[in-house]
Amino acid sequence: xxxxxxxxxxxxxxxxxxxxxxxxxxxxxxxxxxxxxxxxxxxxxxxxxxxxxxxxxxxxxxxxxxxxxxxxxxxxxxxxxxxxxxxxxxxxxxxxxxxxxxxxxxxxxxxxxxxxxxxxxxxxxxxxxxxxxxxxxxxxxxxxxxxxxxxxxxxxxxxxxxxxxxxxxxxxxxxxxxxxxxxxxxxxxxxxxxxxxxxxxxxxxxxxxxxxxxxxxxxxxxxxxxxxxxxxxxxxxxxxxxxxxxxxxxxxxxxxxxxxxxxxxxxxxxxxxxxxxxxxxxxxxxxxxxxxxxxxxxxxxxxxxxxxxxxxxxxxxxxxxxxxxxxx
Numbered sequence: 071x072x073x074x075x076x077x078x079x080x081x082x083x084x085x086x087x088x089x090x091x092x093x094x095x096x097x098x099x100x101x102x103x104x105x106x107x108x109x110x111x112x113x114x115x116x117x118x119x120x121x122x123x124x125x126x127x128x129x130x131x132x133x134x135x136x137x138x139x140x141x142x143x144x145x146x147x148x149x150x151x152x153x154x155x156x157x158x159x160x161x162x163x164x165x166x167x168x169x170x171x172x173x174x175x176x177x178x179x180x181x182x183x184x185x186x187x188x189x190x191x192x193x194x195x196x197x198x199x200x201x202x203x204x205x206x207x208x209x210x211x212x213x214x215x216x217x218x219x220x221x222x223x224x225x226x227x228x229x230x231x232x233x234x235x236x237x238x239x240x241x242x243x244x245x246x247x248x249x250x251x252x253x254x255x256x257x258x259x260x261x262x263x264x265x266x267x268x269x270x271x272x273x274x275x276x277x278x279x280x281x282x283x284x285x286x287x288x289x290x291x292x293x294x295x296x297x298x299x300x301x302x303x304x305x306x307x308x309x310x311x312x313x314x315x316x317x318x319x320x321x322x323x324x325x326x327x328x329x330x331x332x333x334x335x336x337x338x339x340x341x342x343x344x345x346x347x348x349x350x351x352x353x354x355x356x357x358x359x360x361x362x363x364x365x366x367x368x369x370x371x372x373x374x375x376x377x378x379x380x381x382x383x384x385x386x387x388x389x390x391x392x393x394x395x396x397x398x
Contacts, residue, residue, distance in 0.1 A: 085106075085182075085183070085184040085185075086181075086182070086183060086184075086241065086242045086245055087108075087180070087181065087182040087184060088179070088180065088181045088182075088226065088229070088230050088241050088244075088245060089179070089180045089230060090113075090177065090178075090179055090180075090227060090230045090231055091177065091178055091179075091180050092114075092174040092176075092177045093145070093147075093174060093175070093176070094174055097146075097147070097155070097156060098117065098118075098120075098144055098145050098146030098147055098150070098155045098156075099144060099145055099155060099156060099157070099158045100142070100143075100144040100152055100153070100155035100156065100157050100158065101137075101142065101143055101144060101145075101157075101158050102142050102157060102158070103140055103141060103142045104140040104182075104184060105140055105184065105185045106139075106140050106182060106183045106184040106185045107136075107137060107138055107139060107140065107182070107183050107194055107249070108136075108137050108140070108180065108181055108182035108183065108184075109134055109135060109136045109137065109180075109181050109182075109248060109249065109252060110134070110135045110137075110145060110178045110179065110180050111132075111133075111134050111135075111178055111179040111181075111223055111226075111248070112129045112130060112131050112132065112133045112134075112176060112177075112178050113131060113177050113178060113179055113223065113227060114131060114174075114176055114177040114178075115131070115174070115175050115176030115177065116128065116129065116130050116131075116175070116176060117129050117145050117146060117147055117175065117176040117178075118145070118146050118147070118148060118149050118150075119135055119143060119144075119145060119200065119202065120143065120144045120145070120146050120149065120150060120151070120152045120155070121141075121142070121143050121144075121152060121199075121200065122142060122152055126146075126149040126150075127202060129145070129202070130204070132204055132205040132220070132223075133202060133203070133204045133205075134202070134203050134204070134205065134219075134248075134252050135200060135201070135202050136197075136200070136201040136202075136203070136249070136252050136253075136256075137199065137200055138194045138197040138198065138199065138200075138201065139194050139197070139199065141199035141200060143199075143200055145176070145178065147175040147176065179223065179226055179227055179230065181226070181245040181248060181249075183245070201252070201256055203252055203255045203256055205219045205220050205223065205255075218251060219248075219251045219252075219255065222244060222247050222248050222251060223248075225240075225244055226241075226244045226245070226248065229241050229244060270307070270311055272297040272298055272299055272304070272307070273297060273307060273308055273311045273312070275296050275297050275298070276293045276294075276296050276297040276304070276308065276316070277312070279293065279296040280293070280319070280320055280323055281323065284320075284323060284324050284327055284345075284346050284347050285344065285345060285346060285347045286347065287347065288317075288320055288347075290304070290305060290316055290317060293308075293316050293320075304316070321357065321361075322361070324346040324347050324348070324357075325346070325357060325358055325361045325362070327345070327346050328342050328343075328345075328346045328354060328358060328366070329358075329362065329369065331345065331346070332366055332369055332370040333370070338351075339351040339354065339355065339366055339367070342354065342366070343355075354366065
């Protein structure tokens, strides 16, 4: 059961963003809670990951911070309280430009999947709020076994640092691959205690049945048969492993698949409804609106473009009283 691949498919319906950020004048930045997932990759200098309720964590070049479900956090040049950091400024989409040179203690690549509708997939919500992995293999006790990740970082930095043909296709693919490698490395480090136990063959069988044939009219009885368990035992173990009851997971999977089909195909609503297990487009539309807060047609028409650019953040002028702004 390849949960990492399923996670990537689920978050692709979000708005993809990528930036190279240099907090200027030794400042850091505070990132408020958002609907989605993202990561920071330290590429220059050193800094600290700060949160609301945990001790600061020192970060070096090659360290990657994954925010699995949009938890609030900050990056700072020194340990501090998260509320002491200026907020990350909202920035409109801009074409990629070379980074502006200026004083900065550190720089990092930022990649995000922002979900305008719906919720972060259950599997990502089951992870710790913030995960730190490293691709720096010069440190003691860290063997060089993730050269692929370092190559991805180089490619991603090149894409956000200059205007190139094909960026619209390259950036989403690179962000997908970075997330895949971060999750792989976290698993290899043995820290995946909160991840659903797909080594449970019975639950994996039920998940595979749902994923392979979402249009089938599944019931708890049919899924428990696929898992080879009694209904009561299956329902209890499924909820413990996956984090929600079987039918709730089934609905979420169907609607997530429907969202991807709305984004990636020109299929009619009736065809998509049948593909994901709904008898009519009206039944699908009602369920979709309840989950995503928008009609399927509205979701299909909403922008799915990514944001790119290399931005330098500056302090407000003396007495300005405003938050730092993005400067193109």
